[in-house]
């Protein structure tokens with residue numbers, strides 16, 4: 034990508050768009066002098082919509098990696114060409130998603146160390162998180178509630194009515210089946226919340242039982258498989274909104290959504306699945322017949338050996354997973370064999386994306402030369 038000045042006043046960029054002329058106002062909005070933007074936070078001190086619509090470039094030249102411009106309103110600024118090119122070519126920080134199934138060779142894993150959150154390794158791990166929908170950190174200190182420190186070092190914890198964090202262990206009179214020792218079939222967490230928590234962290238503090246294995250499934254891979262192999266049933270799952278509901282003593286939470294939600298470009302955006310909490314609407318019989326068939330098929334795919342990975346969370350392991358993409362579960366265990374104690378919490382995609390952009394800037398990754 035190249036930037037050039039023509040006749041002292043036209044700024045042309047040559048990239049995918051050949052000889053693309055930059056609008057003078059677009060450039061003027063990006064002027065960063067002390068009078069126009071706050072020097073402490075980079076935020077504009079004026080409303081750019083009020084700039085003169087006929088503003089033009091009076092004079093421009095490129096020198097030593099800088100673009101010098103004088104505008105017809107008298108404002109002058111020296112841009113770094115790289116900054117402009119970077120912005121013009123800016124992509125989302127996230128690389129391509131890699132769909133996986135039970136043949137996944139290597140789980141994305143890292144050994145935790147203090148200050149990992151400030152390293153290039155963390156940048157790569159966050160990329161892995163977006164590629165695979167999960168990462169496992171090993172040897173995370175097993176102090177109770179370390180998970181909150183961990184989560185707040187990436188972004189900000191998202192508290193719920195279960196608190197800032199929650200304890201996953203078998204207890205009497207549980208308000209959720211997670212707090213028992215029975216098997217949990219593949220599910221996404223909390224589809225009844227508005228908004229649904231984006232990312233779940235589960236930190237294993239104790240695991241002395243033989244079973245209680247963790248299961249993970251790539252919901253996007255299953256949805257893509259269904260789309261390819263049974264488009265009709267895929268379609269009904271993308272068109273039927275189901276009600277999800279959680280009831281406790283002092284709160285009733287509800288939200289509606291498709292088991293497979295598509296975005297405007299018809300790409301898979303989010304999956305929801307929780308057999309414990311879903312209420313199918315009373316649709317016309319033939320429609321429901323099809324929906325039930327589709328739901329059974331996707332449930333079988335989620336639970337199948339073709340898609341599920343199964344592993345034991347060891348003491349100190351911390352699993353971070355995308356709750357909009359992956360399903361998780363666990364096998365049943367016998368609490369008489371010993372303690373099994375996980376601590377969980379949620380963060381949102383803002384946290385991971387924000388950290389990725391920050392690390393990208395810190396290490397000047399993807400920065401145009």
Ligand SMILES: O=C(O)CCC(=O)C(=O)O
Pocket residue numbers: 201211217222246247361362363375377
């Ligand atoms: O016990 C487990 O491994 C998982 C429990 C669970 O599904 C959850 O806490 O969301």
Ligand SMILES: [Fe+2]
Pocket residue numbers: 211220221222361
């Ligand atoms: Fe769960």
